[in-house]
Amino acid sequence: MDEEKKAQFQAELLRLRKEVTEALARKTQDVHGRAGGEALDEADMGNATLSMELELSSRRMLLETLEMIDKALRRIETGTYDTCEICRRKIPLERLQAIPYTSYCVECQAKQEAQRKK
Structure with missing residues (x-):
């Protein structure tokens, strides 16, 4: 790969890194902003728990x-x-x-994913 292509990929990766970092910051603010102490009934608690689990899963994916x-x-x-x-x-x-x-190349990525499913 020539130096120009490397520089293009590096710039794209840095742009993506900034986007992901900003998204993580927003997720962190959202999670902390919702940590209120209001009384909830069982249904609201279930919804709040599910929402928190989804937020944490999304945050984990962004970190990866x-x-x-x-x-x-x-x-x-x-x-x-x-x-x-x-x-x-x-x-x-x-x-x-x-x-x-x-x-990874496509073939090795497919092998990695197949191993994870086992």
Whole structure:
């Protein structure tokens, strides 16, 4: 991968990192803003619990995405950005354009997901 492409991917990853960081900040404010002490009936408590679980799940996904973005930025610095971490083949440019923080080629990603489902 040439230096111009690397710079483009780095800029895109930094833009995504900013978006994810801002979304995390909003989620944190939302969760803290809802931590009120009002009395709730059982149905309201159930809804509040479900809502909180969804917020925490969303926050967890954002944190995982942020981690993958940071990892991709480190791989750009080390010159391994476009190399699959499992099979060491080149990750196609189209895949990197679709998911700039991916660490795997399509085949290895599919294997990883299949293993998680077991």
